[in-house]
Amino acid sequence: MSWHRFFRRRQADAEVQNEIESYLEEEAAENLARGMTPEEARRRARIKLGNAQQVRERLWRQNSVVVVESAWRDLKCAMRTLTRTPGFTATAVLTLAVGIGATTAIFTLVYDVLLRPLPFDHPGQLVMMQEVVAEFKDIYPTLPMNANHFDMWQRNSKTIQAMTVMAEGSVPLGLGTHPLQVKMVSATPGFFAVFGVSPQLGRPFTAQEDVPGHDQVAVLMNDLWRTQFNSDPRILGKTIRLNGFEYTVIGVMPASFRLPYAGDEFHTGSDVGRPTQVLVPMAFSKDLLAEDMGDFNYYGVARLKPGVTLVQANAEINALEHRIQVALPADEKGTLSAALTPLQTELVGNNRKPLLILLVAVAGLLLVGCMNITNLLLSRAVGQRQQLAVAAALGAKRGDLIRMAMRETAMLAVAGGGLGLLLAMGLIPVMHRYMPQSLSYLGTPHVDWVGAGCALLLALAATLVAGLAPGWMARRMNPVEAMRGEARMSGSGRNSKKLRRALVGLEVAVSVTLVLMTGLLMASLIRLMNIDRGFDAEQVMTARIDLPAKAYDNHTAREGFYKRVLEALGRLPGVQSAGVVSELPLNGDAWGDSARVIGNTQPYMELPSEHFRWISPGYMETIRLPLTEGRYLSASDEGKNVALVSENTAKTLWPGKDAVGQQFTRGGTTEKPFTVIGVVKDARTVTLAKRDPMMVYMPYWFRADIGGALAVRTRMGGATMADEVRKAIWSVDADASVPEVRTLGGVVADSVANRQFEMDLLLLFAASALLLAGLGVYGVVTYSVVQRQQEIGLRLALGADKGSIYTLVLRDGLMPVALGSVAGVVAAFAMARVIGSLLFEVSPYDPVVSGMAIGVLMAVGVLACLLPARRAVAVDPMQALRTE
């Protein structure tokens, strides 16, 4: 057999016919020569030839690809039967599509975030370097790196090929008014070796370029080069202005390179996750390098030598860290250790658990979908028995029967799977848009074929198992009996009915678990949003400000700028009050320090640490953070060393005493002390989930940075105010960049964006599961009502009232729902420990939420039962009895 012949079978057949004809003629001619009459000659020839038709058929079959041939026929048959029941077909295909689509999309996301190797050479060698200072562990479990320690590690490590430390910032590019704000990362020259990349144009940083004075060179990221410099191939050697300083462009990175930045986990502002646009060398001054307990500020990444394990590297670096610790002067004695962890783990961070929960949830949804399909097909199978019986009576073989039963389901699986894949392709970009920003370094994920394959396989398995059932039933079926009538068959369907009930129960169980989990997360989110934050976000407008570093390189200039902006804002008609702060509420915290109560001579490292912020007069009034003692900062305090502390700080530093009037220094013993003028309430300004740690508020005339934020309480609010705020800032200095103006309410909502994202997805899954479970119940009950039509008719005829019929149907339908609900709640409780850490002030065993989840399912169940019940009651008793 050849494909060639397969496609020209008709022609071949015609030829065979000719050939047979010529044979007949030859034979007849021979017979004629033997002296027969022409008729006899032809008759004999025919006899000799035998069944010409059989020869043709045999050749036709010989030229056929049997599998293709019968598959084509099956396809046509399946299409015909499926289009005859469009409702069933649509439900089945859509259920499969939603299940497969959602599972594929979530799996793709999870695979991308958790499993896909980072897009660098030998990504397994990349580790994040962090330090642990036991004394700070209560506020900072791990710290970014210290420059001095980095330098020491880099000079001495033998297990690490290359290491780099980085810091990020948002800086104006170019000169003139409202310059473009770009994200700049400063990195030590090891950067290129660590990530295993080199610029596509130009060169990486040299080892000399990390020295102050030689560091005015920049490597552009591909995107910035394309958009801002028009892909200028002669860009090398040109001068650009960053932060007001001149830099020479020495390179352009390849487009494929994306820098994952897990820099500061406390920083949750809006530009986290914004892609890096320009790289400049990190130049540590001699003084900074000499500070052995200076700032822990730098994001460190290293590449291990091939063959070195994480344990070996950790051991070596910790030994180095110990040497540093031993050499520390007495007043800075801290307990140091180092923590090297796989970079990927650090990047995924807190997102791991929610993602896994989403994966489990979506798998649950797929499971419910598959069970629903099985259920649909089973009920259909009972209907098909008659048809199969006819086929069996006409002599169809067992294999044919099974194939008959399977072909539709296979078709459904393929159609649903295809549609599901399309859905996933559409869903993934949408999900990516709503994905937590800290994960956006990944770029847009693409459909993962492993995930799609898994989902497809599962759906196929479910449909095929369901499809086998009718064939299996037909196997034991006596065709004569099956054909004798419907009446006999209702009894033999009992097994399948039991199976269908079990399936519905299981569907309900999975749905309850999903609904319960969603309910718990929703309750957490509601509680989190309604918790007493301690400050009032209503009608407060905020603006973040980045000042160009060169023009504002001294404190006087910065203080003057903020002061003049506040004055300009104060002149606006709609403004009630305004203030400046180093970090807006819920935007994390970057300034940790230790306060020393006057008279305390403990070593610096043993002092408790506080979160520091600098504020202007008016800030506390603007966000309405209440005072418990003393007074707020006022303009008349200008220049004085005064400060506000939180209740927590007051109680810890001066237990049992009135904090107002007490004095402290910032760790030192000789500097001029600060006097506490007021105590403010403990609020939730670092993160909503936790009461603030110790807070200290310093006046902005003591410290003001180039990055700050404005808070403005307005009488009207709204978008017009946003423009007014911008104009007021630019009226003072048009070079100041204002990356973001938004309401404080929006800032609060942003801080729970991750939770919101997870919850929205879960809600979607839970709702889909509910719908499917409802459909399942509806299907089973409707079927059973139709089967019991005669019985119900009889009951009605004998005088049963409608209420008792409703009870009958509801009891029948709600049994699996009730059992499934209980099983689902038990399953959810069993998983309590997993979900517990994602909840906020809600117990995973919360009775109200559990009760509501069961209630929702029961309500759906009742609804799904009522429709068929109404139909049952509407039955005309005579009609029902007559159908026998």
Next chain:
Amino acid sequence: MPKKDQSDIEMLRGTLDMMILRTLVGGDAHGHTIAKIIERGSEDVLEVEQGSLYPALHRLEDRGWVSSYWGASENNRKAKFYRLTVAGKKQLLRERDRWRQMTRAIGLVMGEESLG
């Protein structure tokens, strides 16, 4: 069509291809002639069923051992002629060797001495 012993047919099925190829050594022939030659050559012991002949011919053609063309028969009728190809000749030699080995082997087993 006379009913034949089942074993005859089985026998033929294995060797028909080989015999067809052998017939074509003497020159191109059409289906009827091929059947005739085999029947005559076997002193009418073997009867070639058309139901086997044409599928066999097509099979041989698919494998490239024979080629076919339409021509005029001895009686000047249109007929499909089959010709042995080079590959067909090689195949024939292979099959003939195999056949000889087989018959020798069977002969050895069955023996010459009387079975009485």
